[in-house]
Amino acid sequence: MSDYNFKVKIIGLLDMLAFKAIVPKRKAILDAGPDKKITGIYGANLLAAKLHPKKQEMKISEITDIPGADAKHYILKGNELAVFRAGQYIAVDLNIGGSVLSRAYTLCSDPLKAKEGVYELAIKRTEDGFASAWILDNWKVGDTVTASGPEGFCYYESLRDEPRVIGVAGGSGITPLLSMARAIASGAEDFDLTILYGSRTEDSIMLKEELDGLVASSDRIKVIYILSEEEKEGYEHGFITAELIKKYAPEGPYSVFMCGPDAMYSFVGKECEKLGLDKKHVRKEATPAPASPAVFPDYPGNIEKEFTLTLKIYGEELKVLMKAQESVLTALDRAGIKANAHCRGGECGFCRTKLLSGEYFIPAQFDKRRMADDEGGYIHPCCTYPLSDMSLLLWHE
Amino acid sequence: MARRYDAVVIGAGNGGLTAAATMAKAGKSVLLLEQHNTPGGFATSFVRGRFEFEPSLHEMCEFGSEQEPASVRELFDELGIKLDWHLVPEAYRMVLLNDPDVKDVTMPFGVEAYTEAVEKAAPGSLPSMKKFLALCSDINDALNYMSSSGGHPDPKVMQKDYANFLKCAPYSTNKVLDVIGMPVKTRKIIEAYWCYMGVDCDHFPFYAYAIMLWKYLTTGGYIPHKRTHSISLALSNRILELGGDIWCSTKATRILMKDGKPCGVRTTHGDVETEHVICDCSPNAVFGDMMDDSELTSAQRRAINAREIGMRGFVVYVGLNKPMEELGLDAYSYFIYDNMDTVDQVKCVNSFEKNHIQASICLNAAIPDCSPPGTTIMSFTTFFGADLWDNIAPEDYVKTKRAVADQIFEDFAKATGVDVRPYIEEIEIATPATLARYTLNPKGAMYAYANSDWDSMLARLMMMKEDEIIPGIRFAGGYGPRVYGYNSTYNCGNMTAKLTLADMKGEV
Numbered sequence A: 001m002s003d004y005n006f007k008v009k010i011i012g013l014l015d016m017l018a019f020k021a022i023v024p025k026r027k028a029i030l031d032a033g034p035d036k037k038i039t040g041i042y043g044a045n046l047l048a049a050k051l052h053p054k055k056q057e058m059k060i061s062e063i064t065d066i067p068g069a070d071a072k073h074y075i076l077k078g079n080e081l082a083v084f085r086a087g088q089y090i091a092v093d094l095n096i097g098g099s100v101l102s103r104a105y106t107l108c109s110d111p112l113k114a115k116e117g118v119y120e121l122a123i124k125r126t127e128d129g130f131a132s133a134w135i136l137d138n139w140k141v142g143d144t145v146t147a148s149g150p151e152g153f154c155y156y157e158s159l160r161d162e163p164r165v166i167g168v169a170g171g172s173g174i175t176p177l178l179s180m181a182r183a184i185a186s187g188a189e190d191f192d193l194t195i196l197y198g199s200r201t202e203d204s205i206m207l208k209e210e211l212d213g214l215v216a217s218s219d220r221i222k223v224i225y226i227l228s229e230e231e232k233e234g235y236e237h238g239f240i241t242a243e244l245i246k247k248y249a250p251e252g253p254y255s256v257f258m259c260g261p262d263a264m265y266s267f268v269g270k271e272c273e274k275l276g277l278d279k280k281h282v283r284k285e286a287t288p289a290p291a292s293p294a295v296f297p298d299y300p301g302n303i304e305k306e307f308t309l310t311l312k313i314y315g316e317e318l319k320v321l322m323k324a325q326e327s328v329l330t331a332l333d334r335a336g337i338k339a340n341a342h343c344r345g346g347e348c349g350f351c352r353t354k355l356l357s358g359e360y361f362i363p364a365q366f367d368k369r370r371m372a373d374d375e376g377g378y379i380h381p382c383c384t385y386p387l388s389d390m391s392l393l394l395w396h397e
Numbered sequence B: 001m002a003r004r005y006d007a008v009v010i011g012a013g014n015g016g017l018t019a020a021a022t023m024a025k026a027g028k029s030v031l032l033l034e035q036h037n038t039p040g041g042f043a044t045s046f047v048r049g050r051f052e053f054e055p056s057l058h059e060m061c062e063f064g065s066e067q068e069p070a071s072v073r074e075l076f077d078e079l080g081i082k083l084d085w086h087l088v089p090e091a092y093r094m095v096l097l098n099d100p101d102v103k104d105v106t107m108p109f110g111v112e113a114y115t116e117a118v119e120k121a122a123p124g125s126l127p128s129m130k131k132f133l134a135l136c137s138d139i140n141d142a143l144n145y146m147s148s149s150g151g152h153p154d155p156k157v158m159q160k161d162y163a164n165f166l167k168c169a170p171y172s173t174n175k176v177l178d179v180i181g182m183p184v185k186t187r188k189i190i191e192a193y194w195c196y197m198g199v200d201c202d203h204f205p206f207y208a209y210a211i212m213l214w215k216y217l218t219t220g221g222y223i224p225h226k227r228t229h230s231i232s233l234a235l236s237n238r239i240l241e242l243g244g245d246i247w248c249s250t251k252a253t254r255i256l257m258k259d260g261k262p263c264g265v266r267t268t269h270g271d272v273e274t275e276h277v278i279c280d281c282s283p284n285a286v287f288g289d290m291m292d293d294s295e296l297t298s299a300q301r302r303a304i305n306a307r308e309i310g311m312r313g314f315v316v317y318v319g320l321n322k323p324m325e326e327l328g329l330d331a332y333s334y335f336i337y338d339n340m341d342t343v344d345q346v347k348c349v350n351s352f353e354k355n356h357i358q359a360s361i362c363l364n365a366a367i368p369d370c371s372p373p374g375t376t377i378m379s380f381t382t383f384f385g386a387d388l389w390d391n392i393a394p395e396d397y398v399k400t401k402r403a404v405a406d407q408i409f410e411d412f413a414k415a416t417g418v419d420v421r422p423y424i425e426e427i428e429i430a431t432p433a434t435l436a437r438y439t440l441n442p443k444g445a446m447y448a449y450a451n452s453d454w455d456s457m458l459a460r461l462m463m464m465k466e467d468e469i470i471p472g473i474r475f476a477g478g479y480g481p482r483v484y485g486y487n488s489t490y491n492c493g494n495m496t497a498k499l500t501l502a503d504m505k506g507e508v
Helices: A012-020 A022-031 A043-051 A111-116 A130-138 A171-186 A208-217 A242-248 A262-274 A328-334 A371-376 B014-025 B071-079 B111-121 B126-148 B155-161 B163-168 B173-179 B184-196 B206-219 B229-241 B283-289 B298-305 B342-348 B394-416 B432-439 B457-462 B486-507
Strands: A056-066 A071-077 A089-096 A099-106 A118-124 A144-147 A164-170 A192-199 A221-227 A255-259 A282-284 A306-313 A316-323 A353-357 A390-394 B007-010 B030-033 B046-048 B051-053 B085-087 B092-096 B104-107 B222-224 B245-247 B252-258 B261-267 B270-273 B277-279 B312-320 B333-337 B358-362 B376-384 B424-430 B473-475
Touching: A012 A022, A012 B163, A022 B298, A022 B457, A043 B394, A043 B432, A056 A118, A071 A130, A089 A130, A099 A118, A099 A130, A099 A171, A099 A328, A111 A118, A111 A171, A111 B394, A118 A130, A118 A171, A164 A171, A164 A242, A164 A262, A171 A192, A171 A208, A171 A221, A171 A255, A192 A242, A208 A221, A221 A242, A242 A262, A255 A262, A262 A282, A306 A328, A316 A328, A328 A390, A371 B229, B007 B014, B007 B261, B014 B030, B014 B071, B014 B229, B014 B277, B014 B486, B030 B229, B046 B424, B051 B312, B051 B376, B051 B424, B071 B486, B092 B184, B104 B111, B104 B184, B111 B126, B111 B184, B111 B206, B126 B155, B126 B163, B126 B173, B126 B184, B126 B206, B155 B163, B163 B206, B173 B184, B173 B206, B184 B206, B184 B333, B184 B342, B206 B457, B229 B245, B277 B486, B283 B298, B312 B394, B312 B432, B333 B394, B358 B394, B376 B394, B394 B424, B424 B432, B473 B486
Parallel strands: A164 A192, A164 A255, A192 A221, A255 A282, A306 A390, B007 B030, B007 B277, B030 B245, B092 B333, B277 B473
Antiparallel strands: A056 A071, A056 A144, A071 A118, A089 A099, A089 A144, A306 A316, A353 A390, B046 B051, B085 B222, B092 B104, B252 B261, B261 B270, B312 B376, B312 B424, B333 B358, B358 B376
């Protein structure tokens, strides 16, 4: 002990008595607590549940064909749907012939309509779109749809993005930008948006009527249509190049939001570089990982192979078939296992899973894992393709 | 038939992870339950664009160097956790926006260097600093003796060898600093860490403040190279290696009771049998939401309802597209307050407008390569006392949190001359609702139950037996006897597991 003789009361002994009082004092306070039902759920917890419900149920109230594409527009209604930020998606649960899966679809409605219990989706039949084809052929008015809460990071944030935005869309990539345009028109968002929308031909432009209506309703929204396979008056022709962006870009700084297929990202991304735009000023909507790894030039496996996937799930063990040509998540879907999955593009991390053994391939552009996960043996099954038999410790909601 | 475990741990936060690892290492069968899809609780990370953010740790206390390890490093060594660590470069830089006595001070680690810096910033500090540091050292010795005594210190030894501790322990920080005659300016500099506790210095016990400052000065502050996610990952991998089970994405919904004792836990993935439950979650959740009200006595209800839920967290994370040097940043840890009247400041966190408190971190100052070349990672933390977020309508949520974040940037710019806003490439804003979402803490608390005078660590440790209101259910983590903070919760998980192991021995 130091040679300093500390005391608060003139007689230090009284401080010792105060020490002895610590326990009786606490006992008395505990004893005087309110005798009511205990709860761990308060306002902030309820707000969290409203903003981020794990599941939401809704009914399909209207289905219309979207001219210009093999696509449909769905109006979904629910009692209490979570508010979202224009550009976010929901992952809808599907059960297709025994496969249990979910697919992320960007909400294309005005976020304010969520308050009235309305979400809208525009879904296009895609080439390898096992799920989109099933939805287009099977969803009927009156059906119940179960989906996740709103997810994803492709939204406007005034603390980060410039107040003037160039939206670059290809095909069904228009959906987040449509939602943003609707949000601007309704006052839910506050920025200027110029959409450069690439389509093959005039006839294949999705949702043109809605977009034109929004342009007419607000001088903060502009849409320029670019046709790659047609030259027509009133339309730009060709691809979305640096010159084209420059032609429609505002004076001063602006942010670019790209929404479309990966091929468009690599092309437009390079064009943005030519314009001197840095990473802060170029954002893109996440894309799902491709169905097959064969599209990656550095894929080292043999696409014909089949493997065994061994799963440890909450004390049970299960072996299922896994094909080299599909992601690990697809193998789980096919086996009818309700795996955690939202974005299916490596970004959200919801499917993060402990690998017990096995070799795999993760394409670099989809490897968005945390730094420690690689060495620590964790993978995102949505963008992991098997190269051997594998064993996983699987967790799911 | 339900699976049987020697112990079930509810919640894979810091306390839950070390509790489960300790049980597994002792050869017991253990199941660790976690409602989130990833173990870790607050000790995690998240990726946005090309940045991986540290959600919560500013600097681990009681860690120490490889040569001179302190308790947490020793615990990690014992559990077989090997990671790369960085010593943070300074104790803190504190900038006060509107204080008549102190404007801007930067304080180093190390008792001597710190004392010199205090004297330089506030000449005339030395006499009271000498007394203060003597008390710090005495308190450190006393607490070391108390923990080595296994919770049964000899009162005679305490009175003889640790009298200073006994005499100052009942009093608040401000009270003791008054008694030792510390000048106002000196006090304002040394109380800078108060926001790590979220309790003002009229209500924060002196011994607790003194031991925290002493530990930081003598053992420094540390952070892991790959964010705290790497700690949680290493601990969970170790638990699996040792034969423990981990069930994530699994919520414990009910403690199953028989004859007044736990006999199992109901989860969203089925029932498991156990007689020992270690909870790394709030007693509110366990006794309020996992048990029937009828299973509790009035006294038990009152004892839980009397506890005060601590500060609710709010953090802004940014990835900046400029290196810290170009931004003009040099320090790692920034405490920015309106003033250093902590009693006044605690009142201000009950309001959106008056809150000008932040503890901000420039991660690259400790880990230069934590983000890609030419970029910087920063986080800005504040907290709220009142339930300000309870009545925010979901449609107003984004603009509310954005306005708070903007005020934080404004205050930071005012304090340091550095406005980070033009350089934000990625941003994420965590509110009490975000913390509630990921950790299920009541009210989005980041500091569990308030560590205030009557309910401080010492009082909780002295009443550990009584606080185990149902035998067989113990609390690790911030709600437990060692209160919140990284060092406390890791140590608490280990201690709680050891107590549970002792219970098991008693049964044989």
